[in-house]
Amino acid sequence: MPSAESKPKTLYDKVFSDHIVNEQEDGTCLIYIDRHLVHEVTSPQAFEGLTNASRKVRRPDCTLVTVDHNIPTSSRKSFKNAAEFIKENDSRLQCTTLEQNVKDFGLTYFGMGDKRQGIVHIIGPEQGFTLPGTTVVCGDSHTSTHGAFGALAFGIGTSEVEHVLATQTLITRRSKNMRVQVDGELPAGVTSKDVVLHIIGVIGTAGGNGAVIEFCGSVIRGLSMEARMSMCNMSIEGGARAGMIAPDEITFEYLKGRPLAPKYGSAEWNKATAYWSGLKSDPEAKYDIEVFLDGKDIVPTISWGTSPQDVVPITGVVPGPDDFEDENRKLSCKRALEYMGLTAGTPMKDVVVDKVFIGSCTNARIEDLRAAAKVVKGRKIASNIKRAMIVPGSGLVKEQAESEGLDKIFTDSGFEWREAGCSMCLGMNPDILSPKERCASTSNRNFEGRQGAQGRTHLMSPAMAATAALVGKLADVREHSVPSPVLAKASPKIDVQPEVDSPETEDELDRVLDQPADNEPHTNSSAGGGSSTGLPKFTTLKGITAPLDRANVDTDAIIPKQFLKTIKRTGLGSALFYELRYTDDKENPDFILNQGIYRNAKILVVTGPNFGCGSSREHAPWALLDFGIKCIIAPSFADIFFNNTFKNGMLPVVVSDEAALQKIAEEARAGREVEVDLVNQEVKDAQGNKIVSFDVDGFRKHCLVNGLDDIGLTLQMESKIRTFEAKRTLDTPWLDGSGYLRRDRRGATMVEAAPVPKTNRGDVKNEPLEW
Numbered sequence: 001m002p003s004a005e006s007k008p009k010t011l012y013d014k015v016f017s018d019h020i021v022n023e024q025e026d027g028t029c030l031i032y033i034d035r036h037l038v039h040e041v042t043s044p045q046a047f048e049g050l051t052n053a054s055r056k057v058r059r060p061d062c063t064l065v066t067v068d069h070n071i072p073t074s075s076r077k078s079f080k081n082a083a084e085f086i087k088e089n090d091s092r093l094q095c096t097t098l099e100q101n102v103k104d105f106g107l108t109y110f111g112m113g114d115k116r117q118g119i120v121h122i123i124g125p126e127q128g129f130t131l132p133g134t135t136v137v138c139g140d141s142h143t144s145t146h147g148a149f150g151a152l153a154f155g156i157g158t159s160e161v162e163h164v165l166a167t168q169t170l171i172t173r174r175s176k177n178m179r180v181q182v183d184g185e186l187p188a189g190v191t192s193k194d195v196v197l198h199i200i201g202v203i204g205t206a207g208g209n210g211a212v213i214e215f216c217g218s219v220i221r222g223l224s225m226e227a228r229m230s231m232c233n234m235s236i237e238g239g240a241r242a243g244m245i246a247p248d249e250i251t252f253e254y255l256k257g258r259p260l261a262p263k264y265g266s267a268e269w270n271k272a273t274a275y276w277s278g279l280k281s282d283p284e285a286k287y288d289i290e291v292f293l294d295g296k297d298i299v300p301t302i303s304w305g306t307s308p309q310d311v312v313p314i315t316g317v318v319p320g321p322d323d324f325e326d327e328n329r330k331l332s333c334k335r336a337l338e339y340m341g342l343t344a345g346t347p348m349k350d351v352v353v354d355k356v357f358i359g360s361c362t363n364a365r366i367e368d369l370r371a372a373a374k375v376v377k378g379r380k381i382a383s384n385i386k387r388a389m390i391v392p393g394s395g396l397v398k399e400q401a402e403s404e405g406l407d408k409i410f411t412d413s414g415f416e417w418r419e420a421g422c423s424m425c426l427g428m429n430p431d432i433l434s435p436k437e438r439c440a441s442t443s444n445r446n447f448e449g450r451q452g453a454q455g456r457t458h459l460m461s462p463a464m465a466a467t468a469a470l471v472g473k474l475a476d477v478r479e480h481s482v483p484s485p486v487l488a489k490a491s492p493k494i495d496v497q498p499e500v501d502s503p504e505t506e507d508e509l510d511r512v513l514d515q516p517a518d519n520e521p522h523t524n525s526s527a528g529g530g531s532s533t534g535l536p537k538f539t540t541l542k543g544i545t546a547p548l549d550r551a552n553v554d555t556d557a558i559i560p561k562q563f564l565k566t567i568k569r570t571g572l573g574s575a576l577f578y579e580l581r582y583t584d585d586k587e588n589p590d591f592i593l594n595q596g597i598y599r600n601a602k603i604l605v606v607t608g609p610n611f612g613c614g615s616s617r618e619h620a621p622w623a624l625l626d627f628g629i630k631c632i633i634a635p636s637f638a639d640i641f642f643n644n645t646f647k648n649g650m651l652p653v654v655v656s657d658e659a660a661l662q663k664i665a666e667e668a669r670a671g672r673e674v675e676v677d678l679v680n681q682e683v684k685d686a687q688g689n690k691i692v693s694f695d696v697d698g699f700r701k702h703c704l705v706n707g708l709d710d711i712g713l714t715l716q717m718e719s720k721i722r723t724f725e726a727k728r729t730l731d732t733p734w735l736d737g738s739g740y741l742r743r744d745r746r747g748a749t750m751v752e753a754a755p756v757p758k759t760n761r762g763d764v765k766n767e768p769l770e771w
């Protein structure tokens with residue numbers, strides 16, 4: 001419930017403080033997590049950790065699992081099971097490992113035979129699992145999507161996934177508050193995707209580092225929930241931990257009748273909406289960063305380079321290094337032009353496209369498909385388009401689109417109509433670009449190699465991608481057809497049957513009292529007793545330091561997608577910086593880690609900002625560690641990567657003093673050792689002379705120096721967590737698993753998910769979950 005403190009608060013402050021289980025003096029907080037989404041890529045090592053420590057999942061009723069990244073999107077007409085259907089060995093193993101884990105841990109799972117399966121960020125909202133005012137996490141950076149509901153939703157690494165599974169809490173710190181206000185009205189043909197691409201162009205991919213963005217203003221208020229989700233989805237591309245939009249009538253309307261939302265019209269619904277209505281920033285609330293934009297200045301926007309900040313209006317030209325003042329950006333521009341095969345000054349509309357991908361957690365909802373269908377209806381894709389794909393975000397989106405005849409519109413014009421999954425957004429499955437192919441894509445990342453080695457991605461809205469398919473080049477939707485912006489009223493719902501009545505018989509007190517007492521067996525077998533020593537200690541580190549002169553190094557570059565299919569944490573050193581270290585599987589002699597002493601580097605010094613941006617993959621620190629690098633020094637880091645390093649006993653050191661950073665880089669280039677002294681918080685040269693001091697959070701330092709593992713520490717807070725849970729049940733009873741997530745009140749016996757009357761395999765009465 002809204003806190004009684006009088007200081008004006010932002011929406012983020014309110015949701016954050018409502019979830020604090022414990023706060024330390026240095027600002028380290030233990031926060032309760034209401035909703036945990038799990039997928040196959042970032043969970044195997046977490047479940048393995050639980051198994052090794054004989055821990056259980058604390059709240060199966062607050063955990064929802066699906067497969068999305070690895071699965072083929074080809075027809076499932078003959079689908080029997082994942083083991084037979086998925087041909088690629090590593091992908092199959094990752095999916096079958098997930099299936100074994102959901103069985104072993106008693107979790108609710110939407111597998112490939114369940115029409116509710118889909119991209120994790122599409123199914124949460126669709127099912128009403130995502131609710132206003134909740135904390136939502138997933139081992140996936142685009143968890144920010146769920147912030148569209150006024151939830152505090154953010155991506156976490158695999159160690160944190162394990163922490164949440166075991167404790168239903170996370171150790172974190174407060175973020176900065178950032179406000180992005182877009183007022184006025186959007187011109188015709190401009191969608192929320194254009195707005196968010198435009199914003200990222202303005203603030204840059206590091207613009208939101210350390211912050212949670214609140215999107216507000218009349219343009220945002222006028223957007224449908226789906227359009228809001230596309231915006232919050234890409235907050236991570238703006239460097240922010242999360243994006244949030246205050247819930248309103250549009251939010252409540254969207255939630256009515258969703259299987260896991262409080263039942264519309266019930267006392268619980270009324271109580272919930274009363275609470276949700278208070279979830280808005282106080283008028284006097286202060287923000288650390290503010291950006292104000294006018295909707296009328298935004299035009300259909302498209303990316304030209306290899307970072308989501310490389311955007312221009314479709315009416316613009318490809319920029320050149322001279323268009324940038326910053327040295328890092330000049331360098332990145334030069335490299336991006338080369339990679340993208342573009343020449344500065346070329347009109348964007350002259351750029352010829354090979355493939356079109358309409359899908360991803362940014363733009364694969366029903367409104368996105370409707371917008372694209374409106375453009376292509378009755379027309380054919382251009383003859384130079386080698387492949388155009390529509391990949392619905394979930395089985396339910398697919399079903400809805402088919403009921404509206406959209407599939408027919410697409411296939412008539414030459415598109416492929418696929419099954420739900422991440423698909424060519426990152427190409428962990430068979431949907432990939434060939435080298436040098438150029439793709440008009442509705443996804444969110446245009447990093448090098450993202451959609452396939454040497455593939456070239458241009459980000460845009462669904463209407464723009466559809467237009468590119470018709471024209472065969474990047475094209476302006478306004479010159480070919482003008483779909484109206486997706487406003488709130490244009491947002492009819494999809495049918496998310498089956499709706500399941502959750503019994504509402506117990507009174508609130510009974511539910512609280514029925515919680516097992518501290519000394520009773522609990523879902524978490526090791527409650528209160530976990531080991532708190534698990535990592536090697538980090539005090540000082542002295543060694544060869546490799547210099548890297550790059551900005552915005554993304555985690556796709558640190559470890560490309562093909563290596564994420566492992567179910568282990570180890571052995572990834574050979575994959576580190578794979579695309580940079582190897583050309584056609586041969587070592588690239590120009591890359592620093594292939595040169596002499598740097599093959600044994602223990603420290604990496606990066607001279608450009610925002611190291612580790614993009615995906616939440618903890619495989620990035622694992623690969624660095626496996627290579628031998630335990631410490632990274634950079635002017636700034638992306639938030640999730642920064643967190644993930646600590647969880648692995650590694651140290652990220654922020655050196656924002658340019659002269660000091662250059663001095664460290666000089667030592668590194670000269671092949672002299674550098675020493676990082678965590679105890680005294682100093683970086684020194686080989687002789688032990690101090691180069692610079694650095695800051696580090698007290699709690700994190702304590703854990704590193706003593707080799708403490710978070711889960712063990714958190715489990716010592718068991719009674720505080722239980723008190724929080726009891727209060728949560730009283731204040732917000734709708735957050736305890738309802739519908740098919742409901743569990744026996746002692747948490748011992750699992751209640752199976754509600755049957756799906758009709759699956760992708762045809763009509764099957766009362767079919768249980770796949771497993």
Ligand SMILES: CC(C)[C@H](C(=O)O)[C@@H](O)C(=O)O
Binds near residue numbers: 142
């Ligand atoms: C696999 C996962 C860790 C990753 C992410 O966090 O974003 C993926 O979804 C992506 O888009 O790169």
Ligand code: SF4
Binds near residue numbers: 444
């Ligand atoms: S960004 Fe792409 S790969 Fe990542 S969750 Fe979304 S659709 Fe899947």
